[in-house]
Amino acid sequence: PSAAVATGFPAGQTPLRTRLEEVRLAVEDGAAEVDVVINRTLVLEGRWEALYEEIRAFRQACGEKVHLKTILATGELGSLTNVYKASMVAMMAGSDFIKTSTGKETVNATFPVAIVMLRAIRDFFWRTGRKVGFKPAGGIRSARDALAWLSLVKEELGDAWLQPDLLRIGASGLLLDIERQIYHHVTGRYAAYHDLPMS
Ligand SMILES: *[C@@H]1O[C@H](CO)[C@@H](O)[C@H](O)[C@H]1NC(C)=O
Ligand SMILES: *[C@@H]1O[C@H](CO)[C@@H](O)[C@H](O)[C@H]1NC(C)=O
Numbered sequence: 001p002s003a004a005v006a007t008g009f010p011a012g013q014t015p016l017r018t019r020l021e022e023v024r025l026a027v028e029d030g031a032a033e034v035d036v037v038i039n040r041t042l043v044l045e046g047r048w049e050a051l052y053e054e055i056r057a058f059r060q061a062c063g064e065k066v067h068l069k070t071i072l073a074t075g076e077l078g079s080l081t082n083v084y085k086a087s088m089v090a091m092m093a094g095s096d097f098i099k100t101s102t103g104k105e106t107v108n109a110t111f112p113v114a115i116v117m118l119r120a121i122r123d124f125f126w127r128t129g130r131k132v133g134f135k136p137a138g139g140i141r142s143a144r145d146a147l148a149w150l151s152l153v154k155e156e157l158g159d160a161w162l163q164p165d166l167l168r169i170g171a172s173g174l175l176l177d178i179e180r181q182i183y184h185h186v187t188g189r190y191a192a193y194h195d196l197p198m199s
Contacts, residue, residue: 016054023061033067034058037102040076043086051086055093069135070095072117075107080116087120097133103170108138111152118156131160137170143181 016039023034036058042051055070062068070090074083090098098117100109114136121132134157136149146169153161161167 016057020057020061023058027062027066031066033069034062035069035071035099037071037073038086038090040073043077043082048085048089051089052093055090055095059094067096068094069097069099069133071099071102071137073102073105074100074109074113074117075105080112083113083116084120087117088124091120091124091130091132095132097135097168099135099137099170101136101138103138105138109136109140109170111148114149114152115156118153121161122157131166133166133168134161135168135170140169143178146178 019036023036026034036055038051039054042048042054055068058070059068070093072083072086072090074086077083077086087098098121100113100117101107114134118134121134125131134153140146140149149169150162150167153167
């Protein structure tokens with residue numbers, strides 16, 4: 001399946017109509033997933049209904065089958081309370097995943113923010129019975145980092161969330177590091193990067 005990154009990525013600052021059109025085009029092109037970035041101003045101004053309407057419009061543009069990943073850009077939301085509320089609104093509006101960051105903000109995925117998002121996912125599940133996925137992104141580079149994220153999700157949400165439909169770890173350098181760890185496991189030495197197919 002292909003993933004399309006749509007909607008004025010990474011700033012989310014192109015007009016809503018343009019961003020909706022981008023989503024429709026991505027869906028027409030056969031995208032299986034669409035990433036959208038929320039308008040942070042709506043969060044900072046506490047305009048939760050407007051935020052809901054915006055994400056709802058993306059949900060509708062995606063249709064039923066395409067997965068909607070909503071990027072909260074948590075490094076720029078001002079407070080953990082805002083992170084919690086934005087998470088809830090994104091889930092109520094029909095997001096399949098909530099994602100911490102685009103990786104382009106000055107602050108990437110952090111554990112405090114993640115705990116708030118994971119608790120929002122849990123609260124939402126308790127209230128609605130619907131499981132929403134979590135995707136930390138930005139600054140996650142090593143297999144060790146990835147393990148820390150896995151443990152955190154397991155602690156907060158349990159094993160049910162440890163599957164690709166509900167947990168993704170966004171990290172471009174991560175695959176290479178995992179390959180190095182496997183190489184080390186098999187050969188007893190660390191590979192030079194040129195030993196690996198990905199490099
Ligand atoms: C974001 O929301 C603010 C506040 O309503 C609005 O002024 C601005 O145009 C919105 N930005 C986009 C890109 O939709
Ligand atoms: C955030 O993550 C991106 C992508 O991994 C990285 O390029 C950037 O340097 C990170 N920024 C910070 C402040 O850690």
